[in-house]
Amino acid sequence: MVPPQELHFTSMQNLSLLSIYLFSVFILYSIAKRKSFSKSREKLIPSPPKLPFIGNLHQMSSLYHQSLYSLSLKYGPLMLLHFGEVPWLIVSSSDMARAVMRTHGLTFASRPSAAVSEILRFGDIAFEPYNEDWRMLRKIFTIHLMSAKKLISYEKIREEEVGNLIEKIRNHASLSSGNPIELRKVLFSFMIDLICRVVSGKFIIEKGRYAIMREVVEENFRLVGRFSIGDVFPSFSWLEGIIGLSRKASRNKKRWDLFFEEVIQAHAEGNKGGDNFVDILLSLKNDSSLNPDLSMNQIKGLMLDAFAAGIDTTYVTIDWAMCELIKNPVIMKKLREEVRGIVKHGDMVTTENLNKFGYLKAVIKETLRLHPPIPLLLPRESMEECKINGFTVPKGTKVLINAWAIGREEKSWEAPEVFMPERFLGSQLDYKGNYFQFIPFGAGRRICPGIVFATATAELALANMVHLFDWELAIGMTREEFNMSESPGFSVHRKDELELLVKNVHPSY
Numbered sequence: 001m002v003p004p005q006e007l008h009f010t011s012m013q014n015l016s017l018l019s020i021y022l023f024s025v026f027i028l029y030s031i032a033k034r035k036s037f038s039k040s041r042e043k044l045i046p047s048p049p050k051l052p053f054i055g056n057l058h059q060m061s062s063l064y065h066q067s068l069y070s071l072s073l074k075y076g077p078l079m080l081l082h083f084g085e086v087p088w089l090i091v092s093s094s095d096m097a098r099a100v101m102r103t104h105g106l107t108f109a110s111r112p113s114a115a116v117s118e119i120l121r122f123g124d125i126a127f128e129p130y131n132e133d134w135r136m137l138r139k140i141f142t143i144h145l146m147s148a149k150k151l152i153s154y155e156k157i158r159e160e161e162v163g164n165l166i167e168k169i170r171n172h173a174s175l176s177s178g179n180p181i182e183l184r185k186v187l188f189s190f191m192i193d194l195i196c197r198v199v200s201g202k203f204i205i206e207k208g209r210y211a212i213m214r215e216v217v218e219e220n221f222r223l224v225g226r227f228s229i230g231d232v233f234p235s236f237s238w239l240e241g242i243i244g245l246s247r248k249a250s251r252n253k254k255r256w257d258l259f260f261e262e263v264i265q266a267h268a269e270g271n272k273g274g275d276n277f278v279d280i281l282l283s284l285k286n287d288s289s290l291n292p293d294l295s296m297n298q299i300k301g302l303m304l305d306a307f308a309a310g311i312d313t314t315y316v317t318i319d320w321a322m323c324e325l326i327k328n329p330v331i332m333k334k335l336r337e338e339v340r341g342i343v344k345h346g347d348m349v350t351t352e353n354l355n356k357f358g359y360l361k362a363v364i365k366e367t368l369r370l371h372p373p374i375p376l377l378l379p380r381e382s383m384e385e386c387k388i389n390g391f392t393v394p395k396g397t398k399v400l401i402n403a404w405a406i407g408r409e410e411k412s413w414e415a416p417e418v419f420m421p422e423r424f425l426g427s428q429l430d431y432k433g434n435y436f437q438f439i440p441f442g443a444g445r446r447i448c449p450g451i452v453f454a455t456a457t458a459e460l461a462l463a464n465m466v467h468l469f470d471w472e473l474a475i476g477m478t479r480e481e482f483n484m485s486e487s488p489g490f491s492v493h494r495k496d497e498l499e500l501l502v503k504n505v506h507p508s509y
């Protein structure tokens with residue numbers, strides 16, 4: 001029999017040997033990974049020092065875009081970081097963003113696959129790799145669902161829904177004057193109603209279901225905004241089902257699926273031929289000119305694109321704009337004067353008025369510069385090896401573009417941290433993907449196809465809110481205390497709910 005002391009010694013020896021073995025495997029693995037980024041004697045992409053196994057994860061706070069911004073100030077606009085075992089290229093300047101999204105636009109037009117988004121997605125556009133299916137879906141979205149003609153047909157719906165939003169605020173002011181309104185909730189239901197009408201042509205959300213819908217939309221963003229075990233440690237992806245986010249993702253997908261099934265069923269049974277997403281998509285399902293065919297899963301995916309990509313991003317933009325206006329009363333006053341100078345006080349601002357409001361457009365642009373709702377855009381993946389700024393970037397590299405950092409780039413923006421809509425007045429600068437210092441909607445082939453819809457919605461809602469009411473901070477709160485901190489997630493919200501007092505409702509309202 002082996003004496004206990006010896007047994008202990010033997011297991012200690014085994015343990016040390018095992019540790020040495022694992023450490024050597026890790027070092028060899030890291031060298032092999034690193035080598036794929038550095039063919040002999042080529043310059044290496046700057047990289048903050050990393051720890052074994054976790055890579056650079058310890059340098060990340062829950063607000064990834066802010067941590068990446070701080071690192072980029074030290075390591076430069078093109079960095080290589082390791083989230084666990086996986087290398088990511090981080091782009092943090094307008095020049096590097098142009099190189100990735102324009103000069104090598106095709107190379108970086110694909111999306112990487114991720115454990116959570118693979119579960120959550122139907123056949124949608126946003127997370128589809130660059131392939132035939134993506135081309136077909138994107139074409140359907142831009143030609144059939146968001147064409148110039150369609151966008152005009154949505155104007156009336158938008159005006160009616162902004163009318164409902166204003167009515168809700170007015171009701172609150174008359175019934176609970178003195179109590180602050182929870183603006184975020186009201187804005188969220190406004191966007192749900194609007195998107196529901198565009199997608200389905202009618203209201204499909206009963207009153208009690210807003211909270212559920214908000215939960216489902218926000219859970220989607222929470223989940224895609226976090227790394228799951230299989231994404232950071234592919235060699236441990238077998239643990240995904242046990243400690244990963246897969247179960248939560250499957251649960252949320254089921255909730256989406258039930259909702260989409262219900263809506264599609266109602267359309268399939270009712271009158272067809274309407275001017276809404278579902279009727280249009282159902283009619284395209286039998287269109288022989290489409291190649292490949294449009295599947296039911298892809299119809300659900302296109303619905304998800306509108307719900308998941310359209311609701312959260314747009315209402316968060318209006319929310320941030322209101323926060324900045326409350327914090328900056330001079331800007332609020334200037335905006336109100338612009339709107340009231342053109343639209344009679346008490347009348348609703350209409351879509352037709354919007355083109356006359358230069359300052360309003362500047363306020364929305366400045367909001368999107370400082371608070372891009374998706375600060376790291378959607379991830380990209382290179383489809384072939386290429387050179388960026390003299391560095392070799394291998395095929396299959398995952399890329400994050402920090403639009404939040406780029407909106408604060410010193411060389412492009414004077415006093416970047418200051419909310420100053422005036423910087424956009426008389427300037428050609430816009431968010432349509434041609435000015436890489438300002439890319440809240442991305443750029444290139446994967447640029448957001450909902451830009452016009454989103455900005456027209458944010459402009460119309462904000463113009464009416466500022467025109468028809470006066471807004472004040474809840475009692476006991478000062479402007480200095482008004483917290484602009486962000487909460488973590490794929491789309492970035494203000495940490496605190498926005499609670500404001502509604503004042504001076506116009507008598508005709």
Ligand code: HEM
Pocket residue numbers: 125126127138141305306307309310311313314317372373374377378379440441442443444445446447448449450451453454455
């Ligand atoms: C203020 C509101 C919005 C913001 C800030 C925003 C931002 C973005 C961003 C950053 C991307 C990724 C772009 C890239 O990879 O370069 C994107 C993609 C996308 N957005 Fe938006 N978006 C907004 C509203 C909307 C709306 C209203 C819709 C539709 C109703 C929409 C539909 C989509 C779709 C389908 C994609 C995927 C495009 C692709 O991968 O080809 N978005 N959006």
